[in-house]
Amino acid sequence: MKYQLPRGTKDILPGEVKIWQKIEDVCRKIFEKYGFAEIRTPVFEQTELFARSIGTTTDIVTKEMYTFLDKKGRSLTLRPEETAPVVRAGLQNNLISPDSIAKLYYLGPMFRYERPQAGRQRQFNQAGLEFFGSLDPKVDVEVITVAVELFNALGLEGLEVDLNSVGCKQCQPKYIEALKQTLNKQAKELCEDCKERLKMNPLRVLDCKNKGCQKFITKVPSATETLCPECKVHFEQVCKYLKARGITYNSKVRLVRGLDYYTRTVFEVVSKKLGAQNAVCGGGRYDNLVKDLGGPGIPAIGFAVGMERIVELIKDQVAGQDLKPALEYFIVCMNAEAREVAFGLLTKFRAEGKTAEMDFQNKSFKAQMKAADKSGAKFAVIIGEEELRQKAVTVKDMKSGDQTKAAL
């Protein structure tokens, strides 16, 4: 085979598309039930939009973006995530403003230049939503509820919600400073990666899997302990409302996320069935992003769901269901003249809103019957010399084998 698909991409074949359509339908239904409206933005944006929003030192921006120059020399980037484009589109089209609430959702492909493995591709699909215009912790809970309800509606089991607060502009820098000070004392004993993280992004040290590092991490003060009073109250309220709604979660003081714009509430939904890439949903609050992107100060919170990872989980649960669309009639012909009649009949069936097929490969009568059987058609419509003479067709019920004549 001369051509193969680019690394880290996948063809989604007809059988699997059925699963995708089902998931997409459920997403739309649940998101709209909660009052979110769909928005569609371009798959590429000005590079600067992502650099600004995601953070210039993050992995996504430093090494994972598909960036290219167009013919006028403008730097463009295939979207690695959808929050920044939604904010951009919201601002540009006046959908979001300080005085009102805006609730938007999206579905579509994202692109990151990463090393592929199970659950991680270079082009992958996300469904997500963004809630603009409120600082109320009830909104955090609303958003998390949508995610939980979505997974319930999809019939997924064994998922867990991990929750944390990373503070705000006031307390987060203080926490990072405290973290640095504590860890610097043991810097020599940390792994190589963590030494680097300590300089670039100290929060990341918290979720290092190295056992040596974990020893120190457990002794480090957690983010929730050092939150400013406002953030602390916010987090407590989120926890309170989650409990009130009966949503169980793990308070994970070490949960940090890879995008710089998060403030206060961050959360993930993880599955134990997926291996290393186990997050099926990730999100959080980003109260400064709209302003950072040149808009007014508008708080917001959102999440994104990894569609491929959901598909993997669903495939496990609904292995091998009949995915063929039901066909009503398959026309079987004895000779060339019959084929002429059949072609007209095909048109007639379609005009009546019925599904029908016939053979276009000049197959033998027997082979056509086989094709009719394989197609799953309810009825075979047989046209032979006798039928032509009588200006009729024989209709055979493929299940019972009963045959009846019908006038054309």
Next chain:
RNA sequence: GCGGCCUUGGUGUAGAGGUAACACAGCAGAUUGUGGUUCUGCCUUCAGGGGUUCGAUUCCCCUAGGCCGCCCCA
């Protein structure tokens, strides 16, 4: 970006330094106008390139791709 494992027809697998096998799928047929069972036949393969060798698909190297872990994330 780093490390490990892997790559045989459309799919799933077997095999061995001497040039490939099985199953399923697909296609055709088993007398003249009837499918789903059975039987027969056909089709298609050693990821690509280089090296060692009389000879490699089997050994070595490179490339590509996949998987797993790290990193990161959906």
